[in-house]
Structure formats: C-alpha cells, structure tokens
Amino acid sequence: MVVGLVILAVVAFGGTTGFFLYKDAKSLQAQAGTLMSEVSFMKDHLKNGEGEQLNATAGTVAEQIASMRDTVDGPAWTIASFIPVYGDDIKLVRGMMEQADILAQDAMLPACAQLEDFKLGNLLTDGAVNIEMLKGLITTIQDMEPVVISSIDAIDALPEPHIGKIKALMDKVAGPMNTAKGALKQVNGVLPLLPQMLGADGPRNYLITAENNSEIRACGGFVGSLGVMNVDNGEISLQDFEGTLHSSNGPKPQIPITDEEMTLFQPYEPTMNFTSGDAYFTPDFPKGASNVSTLWSLEHGGQHIDGVVALDPVLLQYLLQLCGGVTAADGTVVDGSNAANELLSGSYWKYPEGGEAQDAVFASVASGAFNQLLGGLGEVGFTNLFKVIKRGGDEGRLLMWMANEAEENAVVQMGFGGTLNADPTKPQAGVFVNNYSYSKLDWYLNLDAVKGEGVKNADGTVSYPMTVTLTNEMSAADAAALPAYIAAHNGTADAPTQQMLRALLYAPAGGTITDVVTSSGSMKEATHNGLQVFYQDVRLMPGESFQVTYTVTVSAEAAEELDVRVTPTAQHARKGEIGDVLADAE
CATH class of the missing domain: 1.20.120 (Four Helix Bundle (Hemerythrin (Met), subunit A))
Structure with missing residues (x-):
C-alpha cells in the first residue's frame, strides 16, 4: 500500500x-x-x-x-x-x-x-x-x-x-x-x-520471603514463611522454610525504626524491629527487605544474605500454570487454578486452629513448588515465562532487593525494586494498606484505585483525580462460621469479622495531594522519605466500604504520565478472575 x-x-x-x-x-x-x-x-x-x-x-x-x-x-x-x-x-x-x-x-x-x-x-x-x-x-x-x-x-x-x-x-x-x-x-x-x-564468582544466599495477602501489608503481605536459596555457579538449592521469624531476645537495635516510620506504620507498638511478619509495613521495599535480612542473619549465626525476594501466592498460581501443580502434605493438589485460594483461605478453613498440620501444608507446597518450578521451567517457552514474571513485577507480587549496589540498581531498572520513587520526571503515586487486626481477614478485602484523566495546569504541572475504595466483601455465611484463626485478634476490634486497616496515600516526588474527601472520618498528613503522605485508620465490618477522593498533582518536570503503585491484594483470585495466564501472555 x-x-x-x-x-x-x-x-x-x-x-x-x-x-x-x-x-x-x-x-x-x-x-x-x-x-x-x-x-x-x-x-x-x-x-x-x-x-x-x-x-x-x-x-x-x-x-x-x-x-x-x-x-x-x-x-x-x-x-x-x-x-x-x-x-x-x-x-x-x-x-x-x-x-x-x-x-x-x-x-x-x-x-x-x-x-x-x-x-x-x-x-x-x-x-x-x-x-x-x-x-x-x-x-x-x-x-x-x-x-x-x-x-x-x-x-x-x-x-x-x-x-x-x-x-x-x-x-x-x-x-x-x-x-x-x-x-x-x-x-x-x-x-x-x-x-x-547466579554465583559465577562465588556462592550466593538469597532469602525467599513468602507474603500472605490475607494479612495485608503495604508491600503485599505478612511474611509467614521464609527460607534461604543457595546459588553456587548456577547450582540452585533451597533450605527448609521456617515460619514467621521472631527475635529471640526482643527488639533489635540493629534494625532502627525512624520517627516517620513510627508515625505511619506502628500505631500500637514497634514490631518492625523484631518480627519478619511486619517487615513490609513500609512500602519502601529495600528498607523492609534489608530489615528482614538483618533479622535473619542475627537469628542464624550471622549467615550472610546477598538479597531478598518477596512473592505471594497469586504469583505462585501464575507460575504453576506454566509448569504444573504440586501435592501438599495433606494430599491437596495445589496448581495454577487454586494456589491462591488454598494458601490464603482454604487451609485456614481446613485447619481452623492452625498448628502443625497447617504448617506442614505450607512447607510442603513451598518445597514442592520450588522443585516443580526448577524442573518444569525447562519445558516452558521463554516468552511465556518472561511475560508472567513481568506481570508479577507490574502487580507488585514479585519484589527483589540486592545488597550489592550495582545489582540493586539493576533490579530497580527491571521493575522489581519496590522503591519509593524519588524522581519527579517519572512520577509515581502510592496507594497502600496495612492490617492491624492481626487476622487473615484480608482475603475478603477489595482495594480499588482509579486514576482519572490528567488536566494540564498553567504552571506546567498536571493534576489527576483519584478515587480509592476499600471494601470488606465477606459473606454473611462466612461471617457466621468464621474460624478463630482467621478472625481479628486485636483486642480493640469491635467484632471478630472486623477489618482494622490503615490506608496510606503517597504523593509523587515533587508533587502534592490536595482536595482530600473521605466517606467517613478524616485523614492526617505526614511525610516519608521526603514524600507527602495522607493516612487514616479504617474499620470495616462485612459489607462495609470506605472511599476517599483526592487530587494528585505532579511536578512540572514530569516527563511521563502519573503511575500509581498499589498494594497487591488477593481479590481477583477470590473472585476467580485470574483466568488463563498463558492466554493473557499472548
């Protein structure tokens, strides 16, 4: 033509x-x-x-x-x-x-x-x-x-x-x-x-942290299990996974909590310096990963950690669609159709008191999935693997931190860094949420962040309307039969089914948040790493919602449209909306 x-x-x-x-x-x-x-x-x-x-x-x-x-x-x-x-x-x-x-x-x-x-x-x-x-x-x-x-x-x-x-x-x-x-x-x-x-110049130790989106954290979820992956000249092996890691002798002075972090992430007591579960209260993944790495080393005889990887069961479900499923210790088949459901909800209903049986399921799935991935990825097309990994990074379900500065820069370039973006030319706002009910109720959490059309201002800045909605989607039937292990354990909760959340809205570097209007209560203003932050504690009973509207204005230096980073939830897995990842990767 x-x-x-x-x-x-x-x-x-x-x-x-x-x-x-x-x-x-x-x-x-x-x-x-x-x-x-x-x-x-x-x-x-x-x-x-x-x-x-x-x-x-x-x-x-x-x-x-x-x-x-x-x-x-x-x-x-x-x-x-x-x-x-x-x-x-x-x-x-x-x-x-x-x-x-x-x-x-x-x-x-x-x-x-x-x-x-x-x-x-x-x-x-x-x-x-x-x-x-x-x-x-x-x-x-x-x-x-x-x-x-x-x-x-x-x-x-x-x-x-x-x-x-x-x-x-x-x-x-x-x-x-x-x-x-x-x-x-x-x-x-x-x-x-x-x-x-990959260990070409000497052995590497990478700490693998499994996030639980049912107990939501800003970066994704409570770190309920973790273990070290060894890599030596390409040879990969995985040590046994452990449950949530706690300090054996109280808070660690080697893990300082700043005043900003205390204000934003520790409303009850400081916990980020003695338990792996709360390391990812901060949306600054390099800080959280460094903290959990330090805690691991202190509790494991000074074992050196070269990097930290965080992933969640939704990403695991994506990967198992590529290379097949595994059989858990209790005989449950966990695969690309049900991994998130089984690990974030099903196991809690099967073993309502938690305990060794539940731990055995998690441990067997972790080791089985690792072996399945290593054994099965060889038969997977490179393009499919790349697109699934990229999807995990885009959704914040796969995050990495490296102790080596050059390697950390590479991880950030690849989109897996989970950093608080400090570049006003590439504006990124944040919508994050943390769970303070000490529960597994966030399987039922919907977090929806909608960005409107940008409007150019006379001074060269651009303003975007934002709407964020949090909803507790628990059904009446589930509420009536809720296992104690899932329920709220914060003594100030009004009911076992009540989600106790903190919503955090981050402005982009060089930008601002204005015109904040909430459906109930009011937000407070703070700063974190030089970024403007609005935050509010939100309590949701089953069927209840909270909504906030606001305006994000990016710097006149911005060379790109505003990006919005959002805490990854399990809502699409709960609704059965993950679909066929291989088809989506076409």
Missing part, C-alpha cells in the same frame, strides 16, 4: 520508469505479505523455545528482506528518487529497506544462530543454570546493541515523508523503535550482572 502510494505520485515522471515502478510495487506487496507471515512464525518459535525452527525462519526472512532491498535499489527507483518533493518518499522507502537488511544480516541472523540451541530446558537443567550458555546469550545481545541503535538513528535521519499514509506509518513505528532502543540499552545494563548474581 505504501509503495503503491509512492508510485502514484511519480507515474507522471515518465512512462517507462512508472511502468517498472508499478511492476516492482506489485512484487513488493506480495513479498511483504509473505514476510509478515514469516515474522509471525518467528514470534511463535521464540515463544515456544523452538530454536532450530527460529533460525531457519530467520534465514527465510533475511532472504526476503534482501530481495526487497535489491528491488528498491534498482535503476527505476534511483531515477524516481530525484523528482521534486516526492523523491524524498522514495529515498525514505529505500533507506528503510537498507536498514532492515542491515538489521537482518548483522543483528537478527547472529542472534537466531545463537538461539538455535537455546531454550529454557538447556539453560536450566537439573536445578542448575548453565552459566556458560547464559554468558554466550549475553554476549550476543550486547553485540546487537550498536547495530540496532545505528540503524534506528539512520532511520531517524531519513527525509520527512510528504505522502500522508507514509507519514502515518513512520509516526506509528517511531515510538516502538525508540522504545526498543531504550530497552536494549537498559537490558544490556542488567544482563552482564546475571552471572555473578
């Missing part, structure tokens, strides 16, 4: 030239259709880890592109490129094909050749990562960067098109090209660190 439009503009230039251009256009149109089909096949091969087919199809694609470039390099196209005005459109098409050919020959083909023997089953075998294969993949991606960036810069320098549909096409591809350019630079800032993070 695009080539045809160019031809129509130059037919008047000469009958013979126009005739050959027309013939070329018909040929190019047919080749373009074949090319798009082959590219679609390549995407499927990459997603399914079919390296040999990927490499073969890449060869076909490269041949098609080379043929199309030869066509537009022909004499008729050369002559047409000199006509006034519309000759620029001819030059643009020729330049695009030249760069497509360079990308195919110098980036796509070498990368696909490297990937021919690459699939997760080869990279991850018998609980170990093949470090040498990983290094080869990293080198390939690093080699691609200068080729891709050079071609994108060359395309940016091509003449401006005059034909409307060609201009629309260029506008359409400009965004993805710039995104790819930035993403490649970002990826190459992270990938070289992966071998050392």
